[in-house]
Amino acid sequence: MREYITNGASSGWLIDRKNITVEIYRQGQDVEILENPTTLSGEDILPGFNLDLKEVS
Template sequence: MQEYIENGVSLGWLIDRKNRTVYVYRPNQEVQILENPEQVSGEPELPGFRLLMAKIW
């Protein structure tokens, strides 16, 4: 995922379905780890976008 960020991606989600964990990658920030979230927000890069995780898990 770090390679994508280094090449200009402004937001990356790595979804670990087995452990119900989402890793949120953004340039110049620490990786944010969300454990069993109900939804994941795309703010501010994707205004108004929310991914409902019940459909993923």
């Protein structure tokens, strides 16, 4: 994910189904780790987009 950010991606989600965590990578910020999230928001990049993680399990 760091390589994607380094190459210009605004953000990225690394979804770990086994450990039920999500790492959120954003330009110029530390990685945010969520434990057992139920949804992910597109924030400012994809306004109105929400990913239901219950469907990803």
